[in-house]
Amino acid sequence: MQNFVITGGKRLSGEIELQGCKNSTLPIMAAAILVNGKCSLESCPNLTDVYSAARILNHLGCKCSIVGNRGEIDASAITGSEIPERLMREMRSSIMFMGAILGRMGECTFSIPGGCELGPRPIDMHLAALAKMGAEIQDTGGRICCRMPKGRSHGARLSLSFPSVGATENIILCAVLAEGETVINNAAREPEICDMCRFLRSCGAKIKGDGESCIMVEGVEKLHGCEYRIMPDRIAGATYLSMTAAAGGELILKNACIAEMEPFVSILEQTGCFICAADNRIYLRRGGRLKAVKNRIRTMPHPGFPTDAQAVLMAALATAEGTSVFEENIFDCRYRHTDALIKMGADIQVMGKAAVIRGVRRLHGADIEATDLRGGAAMAVAALAAEGTTRIGSISHIDRGYEKFEDVITSLGGSIRRE
Numbered sequence: 001m002q003n004f005v006i007t008g009g010k011r012l013s014g015e016i017e018l019q020g021c022k023n024s025t026l027p028i029m030a031a032a033i034l035v036n037g038k039c040s041l042e043s044c045p046n047l048t049d050v051y052s053a054a055r056i057l058n059h060l061g062c063k064c065s066i067v068g069n070r071g072e073i074d075a076s077a078i079t080g081s082e083i084p085e086r087l088m089r090e091m092r093s094s095i096m097f098m099g100a101i102l103g104r105m106g107e108c109t110f111s112i113p114g115g116c117e118l119g120p121r122p123i124d125m126h127l128a129a130l131a132k133m134g135a136e137i138q139d140t141g142g143r144i145c146c147r148m149p150k151g152r153s154h155g156a157r158l159s160l161s162f163p164s165v166g167a168t169e170n171i172i173l174c175a176v177l178a179e180g181e182t183v184i185n186n187a188a189r190e191p192e193i194c195d196m197c198r199f200l201r202s203c204g205a206k207i208k209g210d211g212e213s214c215i216m217v218e219g220v221e222k223l224h225g226c227e228y229r230i231m232p233d234r235i236a237g238a239t240y241l242s243m244t245a246a247a248g249g250e251l252i253l254k255n256a257c258i259a260e261m262e263p264f265v266s267i268l269e270q271t272g273c274f275i276c277a278a279d280n281r282i283y284l285r286r287g288g289r290l291k292a293v294k295n296r297i298r299t300m301p302h303p304g305f306p307t308d309a310q311a312v313l314m315a316a317l318a319t320a321e322g323t324s325v326f327e328e329n330i331f332d333c334r335y336r337h338t339d340a341l342i343k344m345g346a347d348i349q350v351m352g353k354a355a356v357i358r359g360v361r362r363l364h365g366a367d368i369e370a371t372d373l374r375g376g377a378a379m380a381v382a383a384l385a386a387e388g389t390t391r392i393g394s395i396s397h398i399d400r401g402y403e404k405f406e407d408v409i410t411s412l413g414g415s416i417r418r419e
């Protein structure tokens with residue numbers, strides 16, 4: 001088990017190129033299963049979750065390699081339709097592969113990854129939608145077998161009770177090669193879904209309405225290979241902006257997706273940071289002490305404030321002047337990082353969905369454990385602003401989503417080492 005050792009109190013300064021987006025790379029890798037040909041992905045981030053996805057693809061008989069930031073996937077010779085339990089367990093988003101395998105092979109067997117860091121993550125909406133598209137589903141003691149009796153799924157009109165990102169992606173993946181048209185009402189509008197749809201359109205898929213609440217997919221017979229560049233990671237961007245806001249200093253974020261980051265940036269601006277965005281760059285400067293955010297920060301599906309940025313912003317607001325309040329509306333259990341922040345001197349009270357953060361003058365170093373990906377990143381944000389040295393354990397959580405985390409922070413003048 002590795003740790004990050006961070007000594008805080010240094011202002012950060014410099015410019016960084018934003019990594020490719022984890023949450024679109026994973027569904028795009030799954031989508032490549034639908035393609036009869038070679039797909040080349042540029043800006044593919046080097047993350048443990050991406051390597052787990054590559055292992056699933058290779059297990060299924062696809063050829064997948066990642067060299068530097070280029071991913072090559074060729075699913076022409078795919079033979080398998082089963083994901084073993086050990087690979088399902090490596091990564092919760094392995095569930096993304098279900099719709100694609102079913103769409104290409106007409107059947108798919110997998111297991112549900114168990115309870116997770118963020119609370120229960122059921123897949124009832126995914127399965128109900130696939131059943132409406134023709135799948136017969138059998139649950140045999142943890143292993144789930146989905147099968148299209150006619151070998152191919154058919155289009156359907158679907159209405160989601162909540163705009164789930166994963167369910168929307170799985171339905172699109174299953175619909176692309178289906179017979180007929182699929183309509184998804186109350187679809188999720190996250191930019192990562194649009195990125196996956198742009199990739200699929202580059203391969204010949206017929207999809208309309210992504211980024212809106214009603215998505216239409218017209219099934220096609222076959223997809224062809226393509227070259228595609230993954231969009232930048234808006235949550236990594238939010239993390240490095242929060243870090244600079246917390247520690248003080250200035251940052252230029254290059255390769256930033258300005259429109260997609262707006263729901264986060266518009267809240268961060270209320271802390272008194274100077275922020276300027278133009279030409280795919282975001283500049284942030286923090287001089288004096290941060291100010292608390294006056295209105296309740298409610299996490300909501302896109303274009304609301306992203307749940308994935310809740311923890312990192314909270315870490316920055318821990319030393320702001322005044323009281324900020326978060327309301328977590330997406331996951332039941334997404335405040336597990338607060339215990340570590342409290343150990344570092346933060347004044348945080350969690351009451352159900354709400355967390356009240358009373359800003360303190362300073363945080364201090366502590367020995368803490370990362371609880372989940374974004375929670376772990378939030379601990380690093382707090383550690384860079386704190387006095388003294390913090391040791392963060394269980395950093396495999398952080399490696400799931402941040403490429404060269406310590407190199408990026410070191411390049412900005414922060415003191416961090418892996419040991």
Ligand code: EPU
Pocket residue numbers: 023024026093120121122123124125126127162163164165166167188190192307308330331332373374401
């Ligand atoms: N839900 C159900 N039933 C379902 C599906 C979802 O009840 O069938 C519930 C979930 O339990 C949760 C809520 O709906 O309470 C939202 O879940 P959603 O399906 O939208 O999330 P996801 O697809 O599991 C993706 C990201 C998460 C991100 C969420 C919300 C990937 C690989 N994961 O998860 O990212 O927080 O959307 O935006 O894209 C992260 O990167 O750290 C991360 C957790």
